[in-house]
Amino acid sequence: MTERKPPGTDSETWADRQIREATERGEFDALPGMGRPLPDLDQPYDDLWWVRKKMSREGLSYLPPALALRKEAEDALAAARRARSEPEVRRIVAGINERIRAALRMPPPGPPLGLEPFDADDVVRQWYEEREGRGDGRPRLV
Secondary structure (H helix, E strand, O other): OOOOOOOOOOHHHHHHHHHHHHHHHOOOOOOOOOOOOOOOOOOOOOOOHHHHHHHHHHOOOOOOHHHHHHHHHHHHHHHHHHOOOHHHHHHHHHHHHHHHHHHHHOOOOOOOOOOOOOOHHHHHHHHHHHHHOOOOOOOOOO
16 A cells, blocks of 8 residues: 555545455455454454464463473473383483472472472382382382
């Protein structure tokens, strides 16, 4: 739109005329998404809709630091269950315990942390129990 609104012309009338003329020229015919319904039209209005969409597209999420550490601890325990060896289990537990101890020394803002360092021996015992299916925590001798 290079043409400027003439003085004394109502803005809405002028804008409507510009749109009508562009439609008649076919300038809107080949726009991407033409003919498809508008997404999220039935959702309630959200001021930060564009931020949420961008984060979703980029695969990002935001949690308060305490909740993020809880999630990280949960993921670390799941990774320890899938580990292939006892040293790997101990390495995973040591890594998350280090982060938990740091958060306990200097609590992050937000909700309470609600975590304590994991007992590596207990996690290893559970790992053996799941691996061997015996329940006594000792590796089965072949």
